Amino acid sequence: MVELHFTPDSARLDAVFHALGDPTRRNMLRDLASGQRTVGELAAPFDMSLAAASKHIRSLEKAGLVRRTIRGRTHVCRLEPRALADAHQWISFYERFWNSRFDVLEDLLRRADTPDPQGDEQ
Numbered sequence: 001m002v003e004l005h006f007t008p009d010s011a012r013l014d015a016v017f018h019a020l021g022d023p024t025r026r027n028m029l030r031d032l033a034s035g036q037r038t039v040g041e042l043a044a045p046f047d048m049s050l051a052a053a054s055k056h057i058r059s060l061e062k063a064g065l066v067r068r069t070i071r072g073r074t075h076v077c078r079l080e081p082r083a084l085a086d087a088h089q090w091i092s093f094y095e096r097f098w099n100s101r102f103d104v105l106e107d108l109l110r111r112a113d114t115p116d117p118q119g120d121e122q
Contacts, residue, residue, distance in 0.1 A: 015063035
């Protein structure tokens with residue numbers, strides 16, 4: 001049996017999955033993976049106002065996925081990988097769970113495909 005030894009803060013994990021549940025925010029994170037961006041740069045690929053983009057970014061900030069700094073009148077965002085690492089670690093538990101189940105299934109299928117050495121074929 002696989003045990004879950006990692007127990008992230010539930011509220012933070014909820015915020016991460018909520019933030020990742022929106023395709024616009026996922027695309028913003030993907031853009032940030034290649035380097036920091038201004039709010040305007042993050043909003044540019046979408047048909048949205050800067051206010052709407054800022055709302056998405058606030059959700060990402062709340063989840064700990066993004067850090068925003070202000071340089072004069074420019075808001076610059078960068079990816080914060082720790083929250084993604086926590087989510088990945090939480091998901092990894094279920095990956096191990098399913099992999100162990102698939103290993104059992106594979107073993108059963110191999111046994112079913114192996115001819116009986118006693119020759120009990122009908």
